[in-house]
Amino acid sequence: xxxxxxxxxxxxxxxxPLEIVEPIGSRxxxxxxxxxxxxxxGIQLPDNIEIPTITGRIxxxxxEVENEADLPLRKYDKVLFNPKGAIPVDFExxxxxxxxxxxxxxxxxxxx
Numbered sequence: 001x002x003x004x005x006x007x008x009x010x011x012x013x014x015x016x017p018l019e020i021v022e023p024i025g026s027r028x029x030x031x032x033x034x035x036x037x038x039x040x041x042g043i044q045l046p047d048n049i050e051i052p053t054i055t056g057r058i059x060x061x062x063x064e065v066e067n068e069a070d071l072p073l074r075k076y077d078k079v080l081f082n083p084k085g086a087i088p089v090d091f092e093x094x095x096x097x098x099x100x101x102x103x104x105x106x107x108x109x110x111x112x
Contacts, residue, residue, distance in 0.1 A: 021089050022060060026102045028073060029060035029089070030081060034096075054083050055109075056098070065102055072108060080107040 023029050033055045037045050058077045065071055073079070082105075086098035 021097065021099070023062040023099050024064075025062060026064050026068075027062050027099050028058050028065060028102065028105070030056040030079065030086070030098050030100050031059045032056040032083075032096045032098060055080050056096075059097070071102060073102070073105065078109040079105050080109070081105045 021029050039045065056079060058073060058075055058079060061073060061075055065073055081098075081100050083098070085104040086100045089097040089099060
């Protein structure tokens with residue numbers, strides 16, 4: 001029996017497991033919102049100028065933060081954070097993931 005070309009070892013696609021970032025201590029993983037390319041008045045900004053944003057969504061929470069009853073943080077919450085203490089997680093060139101200490105989260109957006 002001949003082997004089909006699909007079964008040839010050199011033609012197989014190797015599937016690598018995805019890396020998972022799990023923050024530890026009193027930290028969360030935040031996906032930063034995209035930088036704005038337009039002002040509130042509707043003026044388009046050039047590509048090299050951006051209005052920095054410091055808002056994002058929590059995508060992972062450490063066990064310590066999850067078990068802390070005094071912290072009102074949950075996965076997928078939109079938050080305002082201080083970017084100075086944020087540690088970038090470099091998975092790709094256009095990095096938008098940051099590990100942030102809870103102390104650097106200054107507000108949580110909630111629907112009224």
